[in-house]
Amino acid sequence: MNTTPVLQLKGINKIFPSVHALKDVDFSLRAGEIHALLGENGAGKSTLIKVMTGVYQRDGGDILLEGNPIFPNNTGDAQDLGISTVYQEVNLLPNLTVAQNIYLGREPRRFGLINWKKVNQDAAQLLKGYDLHIDVTLPLSHYSIAVQQLIAIARGVDMSAKVLILDEPTASLDADEVQSLFRIMRDLKARGIGIVFVTHFLDQVYAVCDRITILRSAELVGEFVAANLSRTELIGHMLGKELAELGEHKAQTNENRDEALLTLQGLGRNATLSAVDLQVCKGEVVGLAGLLGSGRTELCRLIFGVDKKHTGTVTFNGKAVNFSSPRDAIDAGMGLCPEDRKHDGILGQLSIRENMILARQIKQGWWKFISRKEQEEIANQYVKELSIATSDIEKPIEQLSGGNQQKVILARWLAANPSLLILDEPTRGIDIGAHAEIIRLIRKLCDQGLALVVASSELEELVAFSSKVIVLRDRNKVAELEGNDINPQRIMQAIAAS
Amino acid sequence: MNLTKNQNLRRYLWPCAGLLVLLIINAIIAPEFFHIEFKDGRFYGSLIDVLNRAAPVALLAIGMALVIATGGVDLSVGSIMAIAGAASAYYITKGVDNLAIIIGAGLLAGLIAGVINGLLVGYMSIQPIVATLILMVAGRGIAQLMNEGQIVTFDHAGFSFLGTGDFLGLPFPVVLVIITFIIVQLLTRRTALGLYIEAVGANPSASHYMGLNAKAIKMSVYCVAGLCAALAGMIAAADIKGSDANNAGLWLELDAILAVVIGGASLMGGRFSIFLAVIGALIIQTLTVTIILSGIPPKFNLLIKASAIIIVLLMQSPRFQQQLSQLNFWSKKKESNRV
Amino acid sequence: MFNPKFIPLAVTCALFFVLFGIGAIQFDGFGSSRVFFNLLSDNAFLIIAAVGMTFVILSGGIDLSVGAVIALTGVICSVLISKYQWHPLVVFPVVLIGGTAFGAIMGAIIHYYKMQPFIVTLAGMFFARGLASVISEESIPIEHEFYNQVAEFGFMLPGDAWIGTSTIICLLVLFVAIIIAHYTRFGGRVYAVGGDANSAALMGIPLAQTTIRIYAISAFLATLAGIVYSFYTFSGYSLAAVGVELDAIAAVVIGGTLLTGGYGYMFGTLMGVLIMGVVQTYISFDGTLSSWWTKIVIGLLLFCFIALQQLLVRGKPR
Known part of the structure; x- marks a missing residue:
């Protein structure tokens, strides 16, 4: 050379x-x-x-x-x-x-x-x-x-x-x-x-x-x-640390397994995703693994009603549902943090406060206005709870770093009080420090009884918080891993096997 | 903390300061400018005149502010003014005396126009400049069709009150602006609608993921713009006791857009303030009066207006602000060198 | 394989022939070469202005100052010729240079201060109209031997079809514009900027130069259109050509150019103007239809073409 x-x-x-x-x-x-x-x-x-x-x-x-x-x-x-x-x-x-x-x-x-x-x-x-x-x-x-x-x-x-x-x-x-x-x-x-x-x-x-x-x-x-x-x-x-924090393995144990919150049976959409079965229980984190384009994002969108399903049934909270828009899903008690934060997530020029309360406001309806004082209380509460690094809740969200923006979007959905939160690549494009924090947060939310579906391309991350991992390949569900099977090697095998 | 508060304050500072400066200039060149007289149960004076003449553009600007906040623009409001005027005139000349029907016809015409714009922009996702261009072109044709190509004149005391009457000492058009302002302000700031409009303008995709129905929101802002334009059109028709399909509201859409821009709104959408839009309309009208008062021939009107717009636009451009501060920096440096 | 990008252009051409055909069947003397060439000569100034507008719209911009520039050109020409006794052939280069500079300034403001073309050219429109009315509020007649010669110049085609100076100029402009748009590097840049200005910049396209040139060309052609317009009217008037920018935009859209930029053809713009001309001719041949139907029909046509574009854009993956 x-x-x-x-x-x-x-x-x-x-x-x-x-x-x-x-x-x-x-x-x-x-x-x-x-x-x-x-x-x-x-x-x-x-x-x-x-x-x-x-x-x-x-x-x-x-x-x-x-x-x-x-x-x-x-x-x-x-x-x-x-x-x-x-x-x-x-x-x-x-x-x-x-x-x-x-x-x-x-x-x-x-x-x-x-x-x-x-x-x-x-x-x-x-x-x-x-x-x-x-x-x-x-x-x-x-x-x-x-x-x-x-x-x-x-x-x-x-x-x-x-x-x-x-x-x-x-x-x-x-x-x-x-x-x-x-x-x-x-x-x-x-x-x-x-x-x-x-x-x-x-x-x-x-x-x-x-x-x-x-x-x-x-x-x-x-x-x-x-x-x-x-x-x-x-x-x-x-x-700048001797050891990265990411290696930490700790699968979730779940006691209330039998309480199914979301059940998908044969959920699919032509040319996007073939029939997927899936059950999510209260207080558990289900990881969606697979390469980009494997159908991860598509599944998230389908559950949330962004795209309309062509086949299968969805049961949520014991009721059969058929969402035709995100609004339906939100009303039923879901939230989705999309993959592309800048394009689909933040409202750049609006303040942190407004970004946080909007989902809740929409859920309540436009005539039931959340008063300014209440808005500030909500915003301040979440800034503290999620340790969002900002001096002022009136700052436009675009001035925050990627990790803090992601936390604001999480807060947006938490404020809307959902029973199921779907996170599509929640750690994409954010620095490793904030990365670890968001993983801790996911665990904490799960401990508080929230059910989560998390799509991610980082295997270590999935291993760190999932109680169940669904593996997708070429728009098909190819494996469902539980317990000791949840480790990077097994997931990798499932993704790679043909 | 202070930083963002300052930014918010600055949004209001510039347009208000601009209006104030114009008013002061007027007062200097014509001391009687601020003179207001109370006669026959009504106020008279240049200031009242400015308010009265600014009313149509102020009404348009209120609707336009909402439209621009969603990232859109409505070029058809001038034509809608003509249609609404023609619709009211049609019923008056048909011998209808019921004021509710006459005004209702005008408002309905504006609402229909707004619905068409809303359908094109919201539901067919056509670029707003283009979508509203359609009605801008076709609208005057429709108004001419209603007037059968004539300038329709009429005499109806009740309807004329819209343009020439007074209420609590103020010209009625001004009262209408105040009422519209209060209604729209309540509707947008005492409910979540204002926030929804800003959200759709700031990031349509993210709003969709939060369950906002952008289509319906766009539809509603174009309807409000259509209604405001109809009101303005009826004031204009009542003022001249006639409906002139060719000239009613001609180019006023541009004044309305300028009013909103002078009020500091970004044409890309997002934040809006209908208060600032009204201030913008007042600035445009005051400027016209300033030109007349200062003895410059009225033919300079457009030229001065154009220069003012360019200056306002430049002041808003971050790049220009930067260049200005550099200029400042150099002159300060020179001064310190001299010392 | 038929490339789907030609669909709007094909529809435009077909529509023109259908409309012309309907007129020809319905009215005697409609389907003649005379009527066709009258379409060209009556709308020559509009074609010239619309060609300039096509460059702007292809680049994703818009130029609202066109009508005002036409009026300003007429006023300046008439003042210089009638009051100051300049020869028209001296006046024309002067106003063309001035007009081009005006457009270049607008382009520079749009680029360097990152402002929306729509608002900058709107200010430009006010400025040009304002300047025109400051120079003269009355219509000024142009009396010069040269103008008579221009009016007489031309030749007759079979079928009583007259090709005059305006027609020649407009066809020449169209020809050069097609060459520039489709066979020069500058043309490629216009499409590139209209496709995605950001990417174009990253690919090394000089954005500033391209934007400034585009608006300079549009203003140059608007000025030329103003000169041609003065050949019809023999006068200059500050309130002339009101709304021509809208006609030009409508012609470009009906001609199949995408208003968001990046797709379209110069030739389509010619067809767009001709379609609008045919509608007008049809209404005047009919005699029972009132003139306002022109506006309504053009509005409807605009709607149809925009809806068609929307369908084509949506039909694509992504």
């Missing part, structure tokens, strides 16, 4: 009006290596990437590309210099064709006009190199996220990339798609491209990465060779 750095950042500083987001951070990427950039949320990863790609301008330090200082002013500049980025949510244009997306802004021209024939031919040729044999004249929106991501990578690399930054590219891919992505990453590595890989999945770090750079609270912790760094050490570095 080549050891001369293709991209070198020295003593980078970035200061925002309220925070010092990067403090003297160094980073060095070699040609032909895959380099993981890790850190908790808020550690400075994304700021560092934005500095590299010209989205932000640095307030101090140097960026050297092949030894020459560079000053990218925007992503266009960075691309011209040879630094390309592919984001998790695929920032391409769904309305343009695949070929247009690949050559946007650099279409081959003849007599000053775009030569569409050549654009399409070149694009098809290029994608063949990535084992993609698709019609490049169809709009991008025609293809799956995984294909779109490969197209984005092909575009980035084709723009004579020396450095390719992959920002959480695997978050929305299934296992097979991740494997083919890795194959291509190794390919590109062999071609001498330096790849920066940002991910939350530690397995993936060890699967493909050569070296690891870890950031913690805006500072560099260190640069490590992947092979020489154990998982515990890695988590320790990220958390």
